[in-house]
Amino acid sequence: MGRSPCCDKVGLKKGPWTPEEDQKLLAYIEEHGHGSWRALPTKAGLQRCGKSCRLRWTNYLRPDIKRGKFSLQEEQTIIQLHALLGNRWSAIATHLPKRTDNEIKNYWNTHLKKRLAKMGIDPVTHKPKNDALLSSADGHSKNVSNLSHMAQWESARLEAEARLVRESKLRSHNSSLLHQLTTTNPNTYVLVNSSSSGSTSAQLQIQWPSSNPSNNNIDLESSTSTLNYNSDQTNVNNASSSTVGSAIMQPAMIEFVGCSGSSETKEECGDKEEDWKSHLSFTSLGLVHDHQTITMSMDAGGAWTTATDHQVGNVVADMAAADQEGITNLLLNNSDEVHSLPDGDHGRDSDNGGGSGSGSGTDYNEDHKHYWNSILNLVNSSPSESPLF
């Protein structure tokens, strides 16, 4: 579908906008609204393409834009959301009122990215660059990996949630369905499949009972949520389908509890094998007022069991709330003080648990746990109706 770029027309101005042009655009939009951007330049008497006008308006002239220095709170939000969402600037911008995606993107690229890099943290993965080295040294690699996967889980959850919103709009005839689902007691969810392949991997499939009246409008496939778990790689993938049914399971926190720490595979646990289990906590959909939790555990035989437990969720929430001063704050506090650390030791900045000087692997893992918890906490506290996607 060949289409010439909108700014190819000769005679159209490019480059920085003059105050006069700004005034023209502002005046026109205030009086008529922008309407069709393509038609706007002619009507407004501007020698610009519509796209350029739209950009100027959305990124600069719009009255509801806050400009100037980012606050610490805003920086923290950007870092946390970037860890979770990556370069999805528009999604991040929805959590920062009055900031444009372009501004956030620029701020990230010029300030925050460099700051993370200075501290030896990969701005893409939000993990220390010497992660592997440290992990092999202290044997907590999977702990860190788990935390990273928590973010992946959360990201998947957000997408599922967004899909839910979209689908709920599309399926107007199902308007009552969501209400039924969200008011359903999570106790009614049952584990329908706990297949294990080998001793260290398992697949969870969760389904609400067919007796649930809400299932009348859901096809069988969509009424399940599948969780692939492989303890060798400590890899958790949300393979849930993009439907109302899958979205109902909202993994908010995954906690792996090993026999002596959390890094061991089932085999490595040896005679403590019976203690090897993984707790997978889910809170119900954000629309549900009551945060109930389902805890899923794998027993020594590899079979999964479930139990509802408010406490698990509460503990998780409390922990996250109490740890708002995780690595993110460390980053913010250290914004320009990296130089105070010994030369050539930047790679260990984040390992020292906020300058305590201990630098132990435990602190390191604690920091990262706090880091991701604060991210999840941030997102969990976000308005569920936020147009993230």
Next chain:
DNA sequence: AACATTTGCAACCGCACAACT
């Protein structure tokens, strides 16, 4: 003071996708 380099940011570019014809 002059020049070089770095930084910060506005704006552009091209792609993707949905809506429309």
Next chain:
DNA sequence: CAGTTGTGCGGTTGCAAATGT
């Protein structure tokens, strides 16, 4: 159903200002 248009998005560029030598 294919083509067109409008819009949103993320990556990149260009340039002025700031900083360093």
